Amino acid sequence: MSAVLDERADDRPRVKKPSPWAAPPRPVWEEEPSKAGLAGKGLVLGIACFAILFPLWIVIVTSLQSKKTIDEAGGLVVIPKGITFVAYQELLGGGQVQKAALVSVGVTVVGTLFSMTVSVLCAYGLSRSGSLGHRWILMTLLATMFFGAGLIPTYLLVQALGLMDTYLALILPSAVSVFNILVLRAFFMNISQELIDSARIDGAGDWRILWKIVLPLSRAVLAVIALFYAVGYWSAWFNASIYLTDQEMMPLQNVMIQLVQMQERPVGLQTQINTGQLSPIAIQMAVMVLALLPVAVLSPFVQRHFKKGMLTGAVKG
Amino acid sequence: MSHSTVPRSRSEAKTPEKTPAAPGGEKQPGRSGKLRFGLRFRRDRTLLLMTVPAVLLVLVFNYIPILGNVVAFQDYDPYLSENGFVAILESPWIGFEQFERIFADAAFWHAVQNTFVFFFLQLVLYFPIPILLALLINSVVRPRVRAIAQAVMYLPHFFSWVLVVTVFMQIFGGAGIIAQTLRQHGYEGFDLMTNPELFKYLVTFETIWKDAGWGIIVFLAALSSVSNDLYEAAAMDGAGRWRRMWHITLPALRPVIALLLVLRVGDALTVGFEQFLLQRQAVGVDASDVLDTYVWWNGIRNQDFSYAAAAGLIKGVVGLALVLTANKVAHLMGEQGVYKK
Structure with missing residues (x-):
């Protein structure tokens, strides 16, 4: 049954959807971005997202740890060891x-x-x-x-x-x-x-x-x-x-x-x-x-x- | 009665003048036309009825308390009557005595000073960040990267101040992750959350963490309305990346920046009431007292209602003056401001 469906799907004309991860084509008049510029942008965005997510990560992870893990870590836990609710x-x-x-x-x-x-x-x-x-x-x-x-x-x-x-x-x-x-x-x-x-x-x-x-x-x-x-x-x-x-x-x-x-x-x-x-x-x-x-x-x-x-x-x- | 009894007149009366009259019908007056009041009332009574709950709530919880500000000119005693609002009618009038007391209070001037320090720091350290972040996000062309970055940056805006302060405790507090790591490596721990000297930077940083990401949204909207043709034409004329940003992108943001500046300056006396109230115990009154917390302390905590209401009234009146002045300045500079001229 599923094989039939798959074949049907293959017959359909395929419009290739661009991956949402890929950059869309650049207009001809626009310069290619420099490697350093791209890296710098990535770094700043990365730092911003890290500054928001890291504290939340600590809070969530620590809430899921056993007393033993928390005592070993001396309080807050960054790297989880097992999960307990x-x-x-x-x-x-x-x-x-x-x-x-x-x-x-x-x-x-x-x-x-x-x-x-x-x-x-x-x-x-x-x-x-x-x-x-x-x-x-x-x-x-x-x-x-x-x-x-x-x-x-x-x-x-x-x-x-x-x-x-x-x-x-x-x-x-x-x-x-x-x-x-x-x-x-x-x-x-x-x-x-x-x-x-x-x-x-x-x-x-x-x-x-x-x-x-x-x-x-x-x-x-x-x-x-x-x-x-x-x-x-x-x-x-x-x-x-x-x-x-x-x-x-x-x-x-x-x-x-x-x-x-x-x-x-x-x-x-x-x-x-x-x-x-x-x-x-x-x-x-x-x-x-x-x-x-x-x-x-x-x-x-x-x-x-x-x-x-x-x-x-x-x-x- | 049912609406179908007068469908024609209702529907056509509601048609705006610019649309052609219904086929076969003669030209009807527009809704804003010269219909008699009674007719307009009958036609719009459902609409009016719909606004009643909201208007009632606003009248009760926004307008009646404005009248309640008269306690600032009284020696208000809530126990003069069963009902606190009736007690206002029976309390003695003392003119501007409460205001004289306030102006003679050093703690009041300290709160005013703190308010302006916090406002100024927010203006300098916080205000530019959403603009820069918006320019950055706007230059990211990969849709998925952009969506994720936006989702992450918007998130803290929806956290309560209680959550923001407790999250900061886990990072910068005495039992926070930084102090914990320092201690484990043999250094002395530290506690930023109880440090009165650094408190003003701490609250500014908290504000940035919570709201800078959300702040980019209005700038992104302004940026997305800039026509791509402008950029193309500029590129054809040989303008590089930075010149295009300077001559096209930034001018497009100018009205938004001006509007937000006006709003911020008009609201200068409100610097984050909950934030200061929550951290008052940790850093002490001297470092954290602002106008709003001063009112709260004297009114709610010390039950000195007239005194606190007078302080609140000062804040309200000066705040109103600030909004109007900021708008005036915006108009003079050729920007739109909050309301039109």
Whole structure:
């Protein structure tokens, strides 16, 4: 069966695709680059990538080592010897870090959905040129980019609204990013007016046009903005540090400050550390990996859309 | 009611003037035309409804706190009422007393000085790096190499400051990999993370590590919009690699550089609040106190709300003045700035 398929494939006319590793043909007017120039460029790029990846390598590798290897290396491990997931088993098997990770995931998912809904609706509502009042609303939003209210009044407001010690305090005050709304709006404005008009003639209202036409055409920018919001919620720790007083409620970043930066012992999982099977250093590194993993996995997928998302960010009247 | 009852008027009213009128129909007014307010409201009410949640959130969390800044002119006492915001109405007014206290506080001036030192270092050491990296990446022609280099360089931008600081601890900290290697070879270890003298370079380096890669994105966008014909014509006229860069590439980047400079100068008083708060314990208040952390310390920690709000208000007002001035300068130089004239 497979042989037949292979033969079929061989019969097809082949267009040779250039390897993505190879340099495309150079225009005739351009000089060949010098060997030294190429080497220099490679070196600088190499150093830049190394400076970013090497620290991450150490953190990830050390989190996967046994107590013995870590003790032999005198702390951090550069060259791994075997792999053990004991630190992760311990962290995710209950206790403080597991709870914090779940809190972070929950706040990030709920917050991102909420922010995206609010922002997309607002961006579409402002994207149809000449609609009533859109200029005023836009100015109201834009003004906030020039003058921040300040930490203290915001804090007093959150307190007065009764949001202290609730997860709403981690979502509502930072739910809307005017910049993100502007990017979405610029993207929606570029969608062909004829397409929208023809849908309207067929009887579609604004809700249906947004859902059936605008959103499917805007997947790229939606992915970028959702990533921005999600990263914002995932990385946030300051609001939790001032609006939450209950240590049990803290999200992952705040627990990371306690465990890794302040070198405190994690609550609820001291069995293995005390019995000497698990290095506290591995635990610290594993907490860091938990914090960086979702971001490191997601952002490269969205990468090819970044430029588009940033480019359309220009403010249009 | 259903939309289909008035489909024609709605759809044609929304057609921009430049497109021809629908077949068979007479010329309809454009959306921005002279329709009556009531008609426009009926036509656009769905759109208006859609903006309500976002506008409400912005009004509540951005505009109401602006009003809350009046506590800067009070001796605010949160316990005067059950509700902290109602307590504002009952607190005594004391005019500019809080501001006098602030201006007499040496710690405030120290925070101001620190803020400007950090801003200046970022401007000199950080600002040029994304431009140089963008030129470098732009000259890489192999698609796969380029994509990988970009993916790696963008990555740290998405890390939280907590993660960046803890990652730096693993390299430069007292138990970091450098100190560890030094000790194993019989040298004395070192700890950059707790060194107050070098702190200003450390935070600048952290900023570079986190954001310089991401910063190249706007420059790459500007570079990709330069027509290849320009380069070809210049090469025909005998301009070499470097002259083409000087006379074509750099002028293409000029508006972007100007815009980012304006943004940066306008935001000079914000130098990285989280970064300084996180490392405050390690290097001490003297080395790390900036305006934002000064407000946080006095307001949130010491609960001296009026005093801290006054300091925050000073920052906000000076910041606004800086944005407007920077824009003015950009306009005078013939660049666009953040908003148009």
